[in-house]
Amino acid sequence: MTKIFEVPLYPYQRHKDQDATTPVRRKVVIIGAGPVGMAAAIDLAQRDIPVVILDDNDRVSFGSRAICFSKRTLEILDRLGCGDANVEKGVTWNKGRVFFDTRDIYQFDLLPEDGHKRPAFINLQQYFFEQFLFERIQELAAAGKEIEIRGRNRVEAIGAHPDHVRLEVETPEGSYELHAEWLIACDGANSPTRRMLGLDFVGRVFEDNFLIADVIMKADFPTERWFWFDPPFNRGQSALLHKQPDDVWRIDLQLGWDIDREAEKRPENVIPRLKAMLGEDVEFDLEWVSIYTFQCRRMERFRHGRVLFAGDAAHQVSPFGARGANSGLQDTDNLCWKLALVITGDAPETLLESYDWERVYGADENIMNSTRSTDFITPKSEISRVFRDAVLDLTENHDFARPLVNSGRLSVPCTYDDGPLNGPDCDALPARTRPGSVACDAPANGGWLLDQLGAGFTLLSLGVESPESVSAGPVSATRLALDAGENDTLAARYLGGQKAALYLIRPDQHVAARWKSFDETAVQSALALASGQS
Template identity: 60%
Template sequence: MLDDRYALAHRLYPYERAADQDAEVAAHHPVVVIGGGPIGMAMALDLALRGVRTLVLDDHEGVGEGSRAICFAKRTLEICDRLGCADAMVDKGVVWNLGKVFHGEDLVFEFNLLPEGGHRHPAFINLQQPYFEKFLVDRIRQAQAEGAPIEIRGKNRVESLDVRDDGAGIEIMTPEGPYSITADWVLACDGAGSPTRRGLGLGFEGKVFKDSFLIADVRMKVDFPVERRFWFEPPFREAGDSALLHKQPDDIWRIDFQIGWDVDRDAELKEDRIRARIDQMLPGVEYEIVWTSIYTFQCRRMESFRHGRVLFVGDSAHQVSPFGARGANGGVQDSDNLAWKLAMVLNDEAPEALIDTYDAERCYATDENIRNSTRSTDFITPKSEISRVFRNAVLHLSRRHDFARPFVNSGRLSVPCIYDGSPLNGADSLPGGPAQTRPGAPCPDAPLEDGFLLHRLGTGFVLLAIGQEPPDTSGLRSVSIATPNAETRARYLVAADRALYLIRPDQHVAARWETATPVEIEAALNRATGKEMA
């Protein structure tokens, strides 16, 4: 259900006849991205900014409708900052760090997701997915004007793939009929229902939870604080077994109601039924319903995200429950992990085996997201009476006792994965080094005199030298911090006085030392680019 005034769909890439449609021989493209949602656009933009000629095929002509994903995490904003579009997202979005958990009418506890300073971006922003997509497309248009090799074709629906050892043949349908192209690599970013996945006869493994949740996005002018509010067994019992409220831009508020499994979905989506729930939750408040939907919790993934020259990214590869905001955020991290690897392979800077580490690292990250989402789901929707008794006992204890609060799970909110055990991880030779910056970990931001650390690190391999001059490493860019401030010391040194970090293009740590020779650094670089796997 959608109010037209809330539709953010714009014909940002209307159908235009392409030269490929008139070619006598199927045109060839290095990379074809299937799907123009947020993950597909982030994927294509990242590749194009690295000089990879990329074609996006989308069966629509612009961004989607309805809010769908709304919570975008700090890590996603850091990635979008490297892509050049984070500022627009933060400016439009609703910034929040504080969350509150209630049981009935009682506040159980509150939490701050970013209790420390010295970060450029907030813990989270709330921003409707169509806005997120639009800002990516706007950045793509800017990049195109600057010469980036990227093309978007709207109303180009992929009908079939002929997967080969060296790429794929692609059959495409347009308003003017079919045509064919070929590609070295195909990136399936076509969502949870992925026609690409189904067309190749591939499936998901995992669990569908027997419960239903109603989303209602409403427009209202209220003086509520900007925070995430979650109720277990809310006092407004018409809502269901749990409820969630938080703010989006344009005076839109997201409300989630847990409504049970054995429900008549058509009946629950009728306006009078939705209003009965909202009126009990927000008595006396004037509001306008602008978008509604019903969903179930699903925690599933493909067995492998790579199938030859076809790679699955985002929801086409995995699904998690929305509580925790791990879907879109995880998908953006997929694209961030894959883009630099594919660019290096296409530029003959790394062996094709490097692509296998996309599957290894992001399957590992997905399993972590599924594990956390499953635990959230089990806590939010107890499957037995004894589970409910345990859950409510934890909530009761948490009102007064700190030890119980880590057991409360209203959705463990998205944090980036640390790729422990990755085949790309090198030496960990920094005595007393912080756990948060061990090999495989994403680099935490830190303030510098002239800005922030992550901005200085850039988008390629870089050697970060703290408290010392970097060794002379041919062709490897370095960033030096001669005198680290308190934030940098806490996040990168702790007990050490100096350190060297080899940082990957996705700003994950590849290796770290107290000191290192050029030979040791080169060995770590070879490992991080997959050359030891060739």
């Protein structure tokens, strides 16, 4: 059977820009049609900003690569119009299980409360995720939005200028020059854009190799994330087993540093390792095998004039915690509304500085968490192994040690505490919905709160009299009035013990400011701050 990643989805086609006598200037050009680049394109197109994606390939990613997509990513996909497609295909999971040697020592539930539309995670092969984003792009294009992907268009040279970026693009029919008013580089951890602009990418290298394999097998393991420390089938190392759709299972085996990478990748060496784990009698096929090492690092700045970096191009983390693709989607979620306001002239260019601040902050949080997980999973000194094993030994019988077990702190969205766009807070309201946090989902009006937030700023009014809309210069916030009287979940998340509350929520669904009552001047000033006008 032909796999989706073997089919050219957007084959090379000659574009009229290639025949232009003077280089054509495009509003926004995105380099890279991975999950991050496509999400950025959809977000901008939905905001009526014309966008072109250049991709050096013509199909979705080979092999499954990223598999765990977080609740926040699903919420972002809902806003981008392709949440259902991903959730329907994906495997929903909330639970994890940790083994030490042969013992089952610990289980956890990542979403122990109700009242959310989306689960903690779905597992889905990256190629399906990309396929659904690609289909959404086609749908938007068919509806008349200016959005396109140019396959086999590889950017060979970049010239950054104060008011545009000059691109030299190589195609099967030769090269052409294209100008972009804004460039978003989503070209991955080895970002050629970063290299061509001579920009830094510093951090820590981890001396370890992991075998990653996706196998196709009929198995009745539960839909849980299983993680082993020091199992009999991979002594002294770690292992992971996780379910994906279509009977595909992700297996991740730590191999250590001094190995022959090429030899370890060969089926005659991979298959015995997998049999030792799964059992001699289990029948399986290998779909994809790779050996990886990883680094935790980031660019010093994600914005360089008219060039913006997002996803792995800007920051790289270890895979423990599913903080790669998920944080990349949070980048574009943060960036696109800001870039749209700047392009339409409704906000000054300085608003983009907050992208740099907020997503560098997020990247640092992800790097810290993933570095800590890595230090626990793969102890780098004798004493760190002693402490790690002590935690695992205590965990089996003592609850207190469980929070110390770190098999990956799974991606949750970052809260921009003290962020440059945050307005006033009100201490009497619940901490989880404070300014900087992502608005927490809750049931509302027979549906879900996040689905009812607008594409722009929203003024969520709970028991507060407020006008239908409030403006600061060209930017407006539209009221969403809800009654929390009969809705305990909404009340718990947004009111705490208070009778009324008013929340200013940004287009990326982060809370900007909140009050107990309406004061027009206060809301206008918070809206001006959150849209970079003051």
